[in-house]
Amino acid sequence: MAMERRDFMKAAGIAAAGGAVAGCRTTGHILPLVVPDQRYIEGVPEYFATVCRECPAGCGMRIRVNEGRATKPEGNPQHPVNRGKLCMRGQSSVQGLYSPDRWQAPLLRNRRGQLEEVSWKTALGRLQDELARVEGEARGADAVWLGRLETGSLDRLIRDWLAAFGFPPPLYYEPFGYEALREASRWAYGQPIVPGYRFDRARMILSFGAEFLAAWVSNVQFAVDFALTHSYGHTHDPAYFIAVGPRVDLTGANADENWGARPGAEALLALAVAERVAARLGRPLRLPPGLPAGTGLDAAQLEQATAVPADVVERAAARLVERRPSLVLGPGQANESSAALTAHAICHALNELLGNVGVTVLPGAPHALSSAARHEQVAAMFARAQAGQVRLLFLHHANPAYDFPGAANVEAALARIPFIVSFGWWPDETSKHAHLVLPDHYPLESWGDYEPWAGVTGLMQPAMRPVFDTRPAADVLLWLAAQAGAARQRALLAPLAVAPAPPLDAETAPPGSNWRQSPMGPAPNPDDFAPPAEVRTFDAYLRRRWQLRLAPAGSAAEQADAWRNLLMRGVHLEAPAAEMVAGLDMPERMGPPLDTERRAPPPPPMPVRTPAALPYVLPAPAPAPPPSWPLVAELEGDGEYVLWPYPTVQFFDGRQANRAWMQEIADPLSKLVWDNWVQVHPDTGWKLQVAEGDILRLDSPYGHAEFPVHVDPYIRPDTLAIPLGQGHRDFGMFASGRGMAVEILASPRLTPAGGPRRLGVRVQARHVGKHRDLANLQLIHWQRDKKIALATTLAEADTPAAREKEVRATFYAFHPHPVHRWGMAIDLSSCIGCNACQTACYAENNIPIMGRSSCLSHREMTWLRIETYGGDSWHPSTAMNPDIRFMPIPCQQCGNAPCEYVCPVFAAYHTEEGLNAQVYNRCVGTRYCSNNCIYKVRRFNWYTPQWPKPLDQQLNPAVTVRAKGVMEKCTYCVQRIETAELAAKAENRPIRDGEIQTACMQTCPTEAIIFGDLRDPESRVSKLHDQYRGYRWFAEENTFPSITYLKRTKYVLNQV
Amino acid sequence: MTPANPPMPPPAYRGVVGGFQNEEELRGASVLADAAGLRYEAFLPAGDEDLLRALRFRTEKSGVRFWTLFGGIGGGVAAMALTIWTMRNWPMVVGGKPIVSWPPFIQVIFEWTVLLASFLCMAGFLILSGLPNLYLHPAYRPEFNVDRFGLFFPCSRGEEALARALLARAGAEKIETVWDRGLGRLAPPSVEPPS
């Protein structure tokens, strides 16, 4: 290991130099708050708890900081939302932090119309002038705050600030706003909320399009819960999951049954299911007035209208009745249509009928998304802007110019706003219109709090000094208020004088108790209040607010102590969270349960409760009268194909598109990278005479765009699907120019719930004779008769019938592993294909990004790939029930590794602990090891790896940066193994099972990957190795791999 | 010739040489020489085993074979030592094989066996044939390497007449006395006596 130490020192030296340079810009040390200086040791990473702000889900994060550089995000195990897990977007937050495209200083538009770098003094002075001018013109009502969703202290500060200046309340714009779901909840529960969901309690899941494993509400949380209830690795009574949609998406790929329903027919199908369930239960269905209690269609008509056979619907209804509690979910982002509201209402009714409310659906624990502005409100604002009625726009990390349909012509409206201030991080389609840019700290550099579910608050603290010359938007607001006079400052600091209600213990709080007076707190009496002079910055504001909240009557020392403990924990729980966190024991548990560990029976249904008071300020209600309830989505245009824009796990709504990792890590299903494409069924492709990569021109009533074709059978022939979030026009070096955005084709009309009509147009398609090669990282999705990703039936999973034959013969005696033999167990029944592990591997192991042209020739560097296979056999008739299996493939660390003996220079060798080590310095680059690797897990450095500055600061100093011409591979995060071994040695104890977590295992939301010592018969991984459904991949080649795959379980193999 | 040059050594008498047009005459001359008890050295334009045998060339006693044998054994042993010692010196488990996994080493041992055998074969040849020697034999004439068979009698002046007669009898053309004038390396061979 001498080599690795040397390289570590080299990397550490570079890292330290980089950190020093980055640290020169600002003053103040951020370490002391959490770790006193004297405890800081060079070379030993620190961990800071914070919140992931990459999407509104608000997962808890732990950031690893090496020598003042944030290098690796991990989930905070104490946070009930994600329980230590993180999705690929969260993993990529460091790439946002170090994005080369970030604004590095304030910018002001000069006379020539270009943004020019200015000092903070100039920039703030300009903003003060502008505020004064608005005040002078008495147009305070025309100043608009358009920002991303904020909750907690920042929300409070923004609202107070806007109120103090006489501006209207903020518009929190989320492209995925769940308008239909919220509107349906208003009917069902009285409040327009996104209710809480407990997937782990459901024994049956029926989803009419909710992409809850990819981008819906809180995908990490739902993935964790889904695995708990659906993976055979976690429960021996897996929930039955039916997904509905014209396309098999990441969520549908994990379903036991896919209904290839006609797009837009979700409401009709839901009603058909609901009427059958009601009939079986003999209880009436409570539906909104105006909605018929049944479809009134016979079996043939139903199949005609929805393309789903009536007996399939009948069977689903029977299962729903049989398997309670269950969870019925309405449409997701892709099918946010004119009928989505109806579908959501029916789903709410169905949940109520099945007794799910209070068990799996928790209206008492609403999500922060409940307080997002409706699309309609933002659209109205732009209409006012178009009419010249918006005087001043504050942009706070919102990018409607990209998200809005092209036909809405948002950019024209933006151009008519006299002054736009952007508190942005980087230029994007919206903020490029800004007149003044006041770059904000990135969340990883910021203070803050975020309350994703009512009662669950995550605390944000900066993990490092700001990379660039940025200032928190909140500090700017506080400064502006202080400059604007004592009254305004006092109004802003009012909450700090108030002692909120004492926090309630989550365990003992009465369910549904009135836990807080109002979201804004009781109105303060200004006379009592003297603004604390020291509160000039948001961190002081936040600290003060939380100290008062945690220990209202305590001494300063106690308050400081409470605050410090909270920061270290990173999360604060209050009463409404009780339902969300009850029974979750994730932080202590390590890996899926074994055969002997059975799941606790589901809890009995609890009474239906709605929150008495919401922790969120809900947006102004829609002025429209109760909407109509269409059963079938209206589709505009006379095209032959329905346009199906869908969100992906990597791009979400598009805000993560400018991340090299997001672009380079393959889309879980198509395995395409660095592009945007239209998914076409082979039959449709044949009809249109297009092959993979041919350019298809799509014409909708609102525009036309061209996309390269990806031919894939997992879609209806009458549907063309395009991922959301790609095709940015002006969004940095990685995202710009990746094809066209689907929004160009979208309808600008609104749904009855005030949301965007994502599913709303039909398009015409024709081949325009052009071609663009698509970089596809997995060409074959058919296992043929090779035994790769195996499955077994539920009935056989725990019987010897599931056992694969394994012959072990060797010329030489098997060599011993004296102390440890590290191994893994990967449960295919748990893996949902979300790519989180792969991204974590990129972050941990300094894996370089190769770019599109290299990916086109299959030169990606990923050490861990996920292969997607369509079951044992592939046939078009099973295309919509594809039996998709995701197979994460790290290095198998073979006992008899074929890669090792062919290396002429011993660069690849077997360590005593069973690792198939690769010594990069010794490699001469024959590439023979890769050729002889039957798993093809080795990667070659075709070029000198490059990281555009300052992305290089993200590099993990514990891992060598490989040079050109060198082979590299997964070594089970050997740096983590070494660290744990040193720690154990220092404490003179054996290594505990579960103490070492590889990066992939650490972040896997479903705990599909378990790492441990195979020499220890008591370790979890050893026990998993012995399971009947465990098999060693290609064991017949006598490679003796140290990874055991556990077969995926199906209700019935190869059929529904 | 300038006075600065050292005086030429006096040419030394070496013997008599004659060239034959065909091998039968050469064979005849060799039979005669044997009968007369004269030692001789022949120059052949081609290495022909039949002819060599006829000139009583005893192939079975060549030392080259022993050199080759020793080279082969030495090479094999050296390669065996190299592979086994280096693998034990740098013990790495690869492919689940033991440190001394001998089957692949056989190839190295074979190669070095052949290599050293060839080297020593060459060395044996060079030593036995007295090569490299850039002083050409004084009796050598260029045509002996083209189309004439040379026969040289390294005899004393007293035997010269016998040798000349023998050569003439066998049908030699251009019978000459060989004088070693000690000319430099690669000098055109001369067989004419000093004037």
Add this chain to the structure above:
Amino acid sequence: MAQASELREADYDLRQTSDDLIRPVETGPTLRYLVSVIFAGLVTLIGVVCWGRQLYVGMGVTGLMWPVMWAVYITNFVFWIGIAHSGTLISAILYLFRAKFRPAFSRSSEAMTIFAVATAGLFPILHLGRAWRFYWVLPYPNERRIWPNFRSPLVLDVFAISTYLTVSLIFWYLGMLPDMAELRDRSRGWKRTLYGVASLGWTGSLRQLSPYMKLYILLAGLATPLVLSVHTTVSWDFSLSLLPGWHEEIFPPYFVAGAIFSGLAMVLTLVIPLRSWFRLKAYITIDHLERLCQLILLTSSIVTFSYATEYFIAWYSGNTYEHSAYWMRAFGHYWKPFWFMIACNCFVPLLFFSRRVRRNIKGMFIISILINVGMWLERFIIIVTTLAYSFDPGSWGIYHVQWIEIGITAGSFGWFMLQFLGFVKIAPSLPVAEVRKDILEARRQKKALIAAGLLTAAAEPPAAPPEVPA
């Protein structure tokens, strides 16, 4: 009984033969020769420039990718090693078997061996990701205390090829001693010094000849198993791996046969222009070439049989990975080169069953080129299709050749040509002494036949060798 055509040599005049064979070395370059040298030099330069770019930028300039990490370079390596095989085979094995037609090809094919090995040896270095570290595979004491891995077929390659090159060089060079002496005697000035040193003082005396003959037969005996072992070792590069399509017991004999096959074809390709450019038709006769064609026919049938065996075993094994590897080899993305290769290696040589084709210079030249192409493609197919379609279909990928690789490949041909063109101007392309030996032997046989009354003596021997119609 010796054939009359061989006895024809008995009438050759020895001096005339020497003059004829040495003339190409002594005369100045012709225009055709100069153009060839410039062309070969330029092509070599292209290869050098391409390699420079590859070193500077990285292996990314090639078409290599995951999972096809070897392609054209290793194809070239195996191809040139294969070419190198026939040289020593013709020279050593034919010597051991006392084959009559040996001298017609032995010198040029030995030279071909040396130059082909010198070309082939570049490729393992050239294909390295870090070519500047190539010496790490050599066993030399170093400060890192690291030794190479003697289990790796690549290290075995190093041993096999370096030994082969060394032994072939010795064999070639010592075989040239009499010719060097003759050149020495014919030349003046610096050339005389040069050839004099190169001839080591050869005079053809009994003292030198007697160990020389022993040496030659011993070297031939040592080189023969070496010929077989080298391509066996090269075949281990593949057969010691686990991949379906590489992991096969048949590879050593199959590779050796294929190498001889391709080498014989390359000899034809080289010798046909050689005999015409340098007026050597009397010494490399149509009969000699016909013998070569017959050998090609033999080796082609061995190669065909090997292909058939491969497919049969793949089917018979019942192994799904073997099935798909061989299926994709024949019907996958590379089906065109595959079937072209089958045509070139299995069917085109069958034309040699016809005596007319065997004695048609143009025809055999074209066929020899086709076999060269076919054998190059064979290595390409074995390497690329196996890697492209290995165990896991999810890791399948298609390799496309890039310009840099074409440039380097062309450069290797240029480099080989350049060496060969240099050789024909430095040493006689035929072993003069051995040709002489054959003439003497033929004379002896003729005399014996005349003495036995089986042949009537010609009226008078022709002054010059009769011109043989091509």
